[in-house]
Amino acid sequence: MSSKKYNLRQRRKIRIRSQISGTETRPRLSVFRSNRAFSAQLINDETGKTIASALVKEGNIEGAKKVADLLSKKYTGLCVFDRNGYAYHGRVKEFADHARTLGFQF
Numbered sequence: 001m002s003s004k005k006y007n008l009r010q011r012r013k014i015r016i017r018s019q020i021s022g023t024e025t026r027p028r029l030s031v032f033r034s035n036r037a038f039s040a041q042l043i044n045d046e047t048g049k050t051i052a053s054a055l056v057k058e059g060n061i062e063g064a065k066k067v068a069d070l071l072s073k074k075y076t077g078l079c080v081f082d083r084n085g086y087a088y089h090g091r092v093k094e095f096a097d098h099a100r101t102l103g104f105q106f
Contacts, residue, residue, distance in 0.1 A: 013085030020080050021045045027075075029099070029106065030082040033091055038063045040095065042075055051075060064095035068102055076103030 022028030027042040039055040054070035056063040086092050096106075 009085040011085075016082065016085065020082060022080055026078045026080055027051050028082050029071075029079040029104065031084055031086070031092055031095060033059070033064075033086060035059045038067050038091060038095070040067050040071055042071065042079060059091075061091055061094045064091040065098045068095050068099040068104075072099070072102035072104070078105050081106040 020028060022043050022045040024044050024046060027044050029040060029042055031040045032038070036059045037055060037057045038059060039053065041053040042051040043049070044051055052071055052074035054067045054074075056066045056070070058066065081096060083092050083096075088096070100106075
């Protein structure tokens with residue numbers, strides 16, 4: 001990844017995180033994507049603890065849907081979606097749409 005793209009994503013990430021925060025009743029659903037894997041975590045920012053997490057070593061849309069399936073077994077309900085500086089497109093969008101169908105509300 002070029003350093004310019006990385007720096008722009010970090011700036012977006014900081015800007016987003018300044019506006020959203022997870023609580024016990026409404027945790028933050030943070031996603032991470034790479035070429036090889038897709039992962040997501042439910043985080044309570046008040047205590048700094050991870051409530052649930054899932055990782056699939058598939059870097060495609062099907063992998064993103066599998067992560068949503070795994071997380072839905074551990075938690076469903078209200079949460080705050082943190083796209084982590086990534087564009088709401090492709091794997092991130094498919095993950096969010098599939099998570100909504102499984103019972104997540106954000």
